[in-house]
Amino acid sequence: MASKTSTYRHQAIIMILVFTLALSMSSTRAQKVSASTVPVVLSNFAFVPQNLTIYQGDTILWNNTDPVIYTLWFVRVSDGSTYMISEPILPTETWATGFSELIELQYFDFNRLWITGWILVTIPGDINGDKKVNILDAIMLANAFASRPGDLNWNPDADINGDNVVNILDAILLAGHFGESWP
Numbered sequence: 001m002a003s004k005t006s007t008y009r010h011q012a013i014i015m016i017l018v019f020t021l022a023l024s025m026s027s028t029r030a031q032k033v034s035a036s037t038v039p040v041v042l043s044n045f046a047f048v049p050q051n052l053t054i055y056q057g058d059t060i061l062w063n064n065t066d067p068v069i070y071t072l073w074f075v076r077v078s079d080g081s082t083y084m085i086s087e088p089i090l091p092t093e094t095w096a097t098g099f100s101e102l103i104e105l106q107y108f109d110f111n112r113l114w115i116t117g118w119i120l121v122t123i124p125g126d127i128n129g130d131k132k133v134n135i136l137d138a139i140m141l142a143n144a145f146a147s148r149p150g151d152l153n154w155n156p157d158a159d160i161n162g163d164n165v166v167n168i169l170d171a172i173l174l175a176g177h178f179g180e181s182w183p
């Protein structure tokens with residue numbers, strides 16, 4: 001019975017998503033921005049987490065807990081060219097920057113090039129990070145619906161607006177970008 005109930009719940013959520021999608025298509029294009037701040041800790045000479053998927057418009061905040069100065073060097077994965085270099089981040093200090101471009105980056109600590117991480121900046125709603133917003137992402141959102149951090153079905157990437165709950169606001173953001181893709 002439990003699985004039947006969850007199937008009904010799943011179908012109901014998919015219906016909500018389809019309804020939201022229809023609503024967003026029939027309305028004029030509203031501003032659909034995601035603006036989360038995603039934390040990364042510089043800890044024990046590593047970037048934690050090392051790999052990040054964020055949404056266009058998000059900000060990343062680096063927090064240096066190591067006893068050394070970090071300078072972050074960002075390189076485009078596509079052609080190896082330099083995208084950006086951070087200010088020096090002193091011990092106990094933080095540095096934040098926003099990402100407005102759809103891009104795949106690898107980054108290093110300029111003085112210790114073996115410390116590295118990856119950032120994918122993708123379309124809000126591209127929950128699985130395959131550079132398209134489609135039904136697979138909608139299903140992932142449905143699976144995480146109504147969850148909060150700590151819940152078994154919590155998925156931080158499904159929390160598109162970064163308010164620590166997956167709900168209709170995230171579905172509206174996803175629906176607003178449904179069908180979009182990038183190279």
Ligand SMILES: [Ca+2]
Nearest residue numbers: 126128130132
């Ligand atoms: Ca996707």
Ligand SMILES: [Ca+2]
Nearest residue numbers: 159161163165
């Ligand atoms: Ca949310």
